[in-house]
Amino acid sequence: MNFEKYIRDIPDFPKPGIIFKDITPLLATPEAFREVIDAMAERVKDLDFDTILVPEARGFLFGSALAYKLGKKLVPVRKPGKLPYDVVEVSYSLEYGEAKIQMHKDALSKSEKVLIVDDVLATGGTIKAIETLVKKLEAEVSGVLCLIELSFLNPREKLSEVKVESILVY
Numbered sequence: 262m263n264f265e266k267y268i269r270d271i272p273d274f275p276k277p278g279i280i281f282k283d284i285t286p287l288l289a290t291p292e293a294f295r296e297v298i299d300a301m302a303e304r305v306k307d308l309d310f311d312t313i314l315v316p317e318a319r320g321f322l323f324g325s326a327l328a329y330k331l332g333k334k335l336v337p338v339r340k341p342g343k344l345p346y347d348v349v350e351v352s353y354s355l356e357y358g359e360a361k362i363q364m365h366k367d368a369l370s371k372s373e374k375v376l377i378v379d380d381v382l383a384t385g386g387t388i389k390a391i392e393t394l395v396k397k398l399e400a401e402v403s404g405v406l407c408l409i410e411l412s413f414l415n416p417r418e419k420l421s422e423v424k425v426e427s428i429l430v431y
């Protein structure tokens with residue numbers, strides 16, 4: 262299936278100069294969403310990992326469907342003030358601003374192998390920040406899986422130590 266036709270470009274959102282990749286047409290097309298999750302599962306079939314880590318909010322959509330399909334543990338990475346227990350936190354920058362993310366301090370055990378799943382890999386700032394959180398808990402990143410990669414922003418330069426898979430590359 263040509264997934265690209267279900268991704269809509271929205272110019273100047275959320276800021277002038279950004280072309281926002283809108284995934285809602287894909288989510289609104291059940292057969293396309295199912296095929297995307299199947300394609301993502303296929304990409305990681307030979308990867309050794311215990312746990313899927315998902316950043317709020319759009320990462321939740323793809324990572325939770327994948328965790329259900331693959332029978333993996335799921336860990337949410339959230340924006341500040343959302344997680345109820347003690348957290349580890351990191352600040353970072355992304356394509357259109359600055360942000361902070363948090364994870365529960367007991368979310369991962371030492372040496373646990375994680376796959377990070379998100380919708381868009383842009384500058385790589387979000388994924389790099391999640392890597393920092395994983396390292397704080399002495400766990401390991403086995404790989405990164407994204408639906409869309411904006412290769413013109415060179416995210417892989419930031420993520421050179423880890424295996425990165427993406428379904429659609431722009």
Ligand SMILES: O=P(O)(O)OC[C@H]1O[C@H](OP(=O)(O)OP(=O)(O)O)[C@H](O)[C@@H]1O
Pocket residue numbers: 316317318319320354355356357360379380381382383384385386387388416
């Ligand atoms: O590679 P980067 O430059 O870091 O950008 C990618 C991140 O930006 C978006 O999340 P956003 O923080 O906008 O949150 P949302 O999912 O809640 O919309 C997207 O879902 C990725 O997580």
Ligand SMILES: Nc1ncnc2[nH]cnc12
Pocket residue numbers: 279280281282283355356357381383384
């Ligand atoms: N251009 C973009 N479209 C959608 N999500 C994004 N996250 C960071 N950059 C983005």
